[in-house]
Amino acid sequence: MSLEQEIKQIVESCGAKLYDIETVTERGKTIYRVTITAPDGVDLQKCANISNLISPLLDVNPPISGEYNLEVSSPGVERKLKKPNHFENSIGERVRITTTDGDVIEGEIKGVQDNKVVVQTPQQKKEIPLDQIASAKTYFEW
Secondary structure, rough: OOHHHHHHHHHOOOEEEEEEEEEEOOEEEEEEEEEEEOOOOOOOHHHHHHHHHHHHHHOOOOOOOOOOOEEOOOOOOOOOHHHHHHHHHOOOOOOEEEEEOOOEEEEEEEEOOOOOEEEEEEOOEEEEEEHHHEEEOOOOOO
């Protein structure tokens, strides 16, 4: 079983879903970030509980070489969409997509089918192939 699968099992045992795992560098520090979601929301206590369960696993199976900090958090209201299931779980939300050719498309995600994201813009419905998405992020209009 891979490290990601083991982390996923721990997260799911706590009533949450694994959203993403990434390694980032912020302010000169390496962060191993585990992002989670939950039907009832993600609070600080849930993050702390999951962090306490994941930490011993990472002590035995380090995810990266060198020093790093473990961070368990929610993706937030405005979040990056990278994987097909991120788009599927965001149906009905507003999204800003930048395509590989530089076009920016804003609208509501209506669905994901045949490796394409269906977005309703103010003018029309567009189908954007997943492999042509350079970046995507949900956004909230205040």
